[in-house]
Amino acid sequence: MSNSHIREALAGVIEHFTQHPELGLMTDSTAVAVWQGGLRFQTEGPSGATLVSEMPKAVGGGGSAPTPGWLLRAALANCNASMIALRAAQAGITLTRLEVTVDSDSNDRGLLGLAEVPPGPLRVRAHVRLAADGASAEQLQALVDWAEQHSPVADALRRAVPLGTTVEIGR
Known part of the structure; x- marks a missing residue:
């Protein structure tokens, strides 16, 4: 994305919230952690986003993910x-x-x-x-x-x- 694209998008959002400040307060998207066994979890979010975490081997995890x-x-x-x-x-x-x-x-x-x-x-x-x-x-x-x-x-x-x-x- 170019600076001009970002600048134009921001200008639109700023204008929107300047005119409608009551719309600024919202509930953020959820993150749902689903146990995959042991100390490994897959977290699911908006638009199909996924993220995996696992605890290190030192505490009993597999250490296969951050x-x-x-x-x-x-x-x-x-x-x-x-x-x-x-x-x-x-x-x-x-x-x-x-x-x-x-x-x-x-x-x-x-x-x-x-x-x-x-x-x-x-x-x-x-x-x-x-x-x-x-x-x-x-x-x-x-x-x-x-x-x-x-x-x-x-x-x-x-x-x-x-x-x-x-x-x-x-x-």
Whole structure:
């Protein structure tokens, strides 16, 4: 997709939500994880999208697919990269390189219930490499700053989002 195509699509969406702000609030598409045996799951989503995860061999999984924790980091990397590219297109900046690397520190004793430490990441880091012909370092930094403030995945990790669970017992 070209920058002009992205810019035109964004302009249409912005105009739509400017005229109809009440339509901005919606329920996001569902992700349904289906057990495939052991510690392997296939998650199904909209338009036939599928994603497989499996826990590593060290905890009894087969290690044949990414772990859910890696998928979280991948989601953050992809979301931040998408938002940087979106903002660049909006600003008329043609990127020549964009790479977002995400890693984290965790204490696996938490997910095993062996210590009073959180089961999730203790710290998450993102590293962005980008370049664009004719854009200054300040302009590129502004793209990243804007993207980090508008990335839905980064936002979900940054603030406490209410999480509710319902349980259905039976077949």
